[in-house]
Amino acid sequence: MIRLAIQKSGRLSEDSLNLIRECGISFINSSLKLKTEATNFPLEILFLRDDDIPGYVADGVADIGIVGENVLVEEGREELQVQKLGFSRCRLSIAVPKNEAFDDITALEGKNIATSYPNLLQTYLSGEGVQAHIHTISGSVEIAPSIGLADAICDIVSSGSTLISNGLREVQTVFRSEAVLIAHQNLATAKQQLLDQLLFRIDAVRKAQKAKYILLNAPNQAIPHIKSLLPGMKAPSILPLAEEGWSSVHSVVNEDDFWEIIEKLREAGAQGILVVPIEKMIL
Numbered sequence: 434m435i436r437l438a439i440q441k442s443g444r445l446s447e448d449s450l451n452l453i454r455e456c457g458i459s460f461i462n463s464s465l466k467l468k469t470e471a472t473n474f475p476l477e478i479l480f481l482r483d484d485d486i487p488g489y490v491a492d493g494v495a496d497i498g499i500v501g502e503n504v505l506v507e508e509g510r511e512e513l514q515v516q517k518l519g520f521s522r523c524r525l526s527i528a529v530p531k532n533e534a535f536d537d538i539t540a541l542e543g544k545n546i547a548t549s550y551p552n553l554l555q556t557y558l559s560g561e562g563v564q565a566h567i568h569t570i571s572g573s574v575e576i577a578p579s580i581g582l583a584d585a586i587c588d589i590v591s592s593g594s595t596l597i598s599n600g601l602r603e604v605q606t607v608f609r610s611e612a613v614l615i616a617h618q619n620l621a622t623a624k625q626q627l628l629d630q631l632l633f634r635i636d637a638v639r640k641a642q643k644a645k646y647i648l649l650n651a652p653n654q655a656i657p658h659i660k661s662l663l664p665g666m667k668a669p670s671i672l673p674l675a676e677e678g679w680s681s682v683h684s685v686v687n688e689d690d691f692w693e694i695i696e697k698l699r700e701a702g703a704q705g706i707l708v709v710p711i712e713k714m715i716l
């Protein structure tokens with residue numbers, strides 16, 4: 434049995450649970466129960482405060498965990514990181530009241546900055562040669578300037594709407610983060626094997642998330658050009674259509690290149706283009 438720690442309730446929770454489910458692992462989840470066992474994989478899930486997860490994994494109380502890189506680095510536990518997971522992307526940024534002048538980072542010299550990430554902020558300021566007073570608070574950081582607690586803040590930003598709602602302006606990014614899978618450093622062989630199985634499934638899920646299955650019809654004379662636009666996993670499949678002189682082309686495209694490729698395919702004569710999500714992808 435391998436023990437996984439995830440955030441009980443917050444920005445990481447839903448996507449962490451979804452990832453486990455997409456790996457084909459089933460479990461009963463009740464918001465009151467802080468521990469559950471998977472029904473079809475030797476996995477136990479612990480629901481914890483995110484700040485506690487790196488420590489539990491380092492001590493071996495949990496074998497593996499999912500946390501934001503920001504928390505991992507803040508706690509000085511980078512060595513536990515195994516795999517980036519691509520969700521809960523955000524940045525740790527410095528913000529000041531929106532009408533405050535700010536030419537460069539030296540404007541913060543001698544100022545009070547409120548944050549929940551004192552270590553990440555201190556590392557950044559030291560690198561810039563700026564000395565400031567760091568005031569550590571555990572939440573609602575964006576309120577600090579308006580109540581006279583600090584001149585600036587350093588907190589998590591995603592859409593930026595919390596900053597705007599609180600009359601603040603982002604002036605400097607300190608750290609970029611996403612969710613990561615972490616693991617205890619000396620896992621027993623049996624647990625390491627379970628982690629490897631899990632990583633294999635996570636890899637298949639993540640590859641599939643970035644890829645789309647594409648089907649289209651095209652006149653046979655357009656096929657060489659269309660083939661050159663569609664790499665596929667090895668090469669595109671080309672099947673004759675029931676209509677003379679036409680073929681059906683099946684392939685896999687990356688989400689990032691998707692719209693650009695679609696445009697080119699249309700120009701090349703493709704018709705009836707269907708795009709289908711892929712559930713798992715094993716190369």
Ligand SMILES: Nc1ncnc2c1ncn2[C@@H]1O[C@H](COP(=O)(O)OP(=O)(O)OP(=O)(O)O)[C@@H](O)[C@H]1O
Nearest residue numbers: 440443444445482483484501504521522523589591
């Ligand atoms: N707005 C956001 N968009 C995307 N990711 C975010 C956002 N805010 C935070 N995160 C990421 O999710 C993690 C958890 O954020 P959350 O706000 O739920 O933490 P928390 O309030 O400290 O939770 P806990 O109660 O577990 O201590 C952060 O450490 C960060 O990596």
Ligand SMILES: O=P(O)(O)OC[C@H]1O[C@H](OP(=O)(O)OP(=O)(O)O)[C@H](O)[C@@H]1O
Nearest residue numbers: 444572573589590591592593594595596
């Ligand atoms: O740029 P935005 O999209 O507005 O997101 C940023 C906000 O999200 C996080 O807080 P969250 O909402 O998770 O609440 P919390 O303070 O209780 O952790 C973070 O601490 C910011 O306050």
Ligand SMILES: [Mg+2]
Nearest residue numbers: 482483484485
């Ligand atoms: Mg927390």
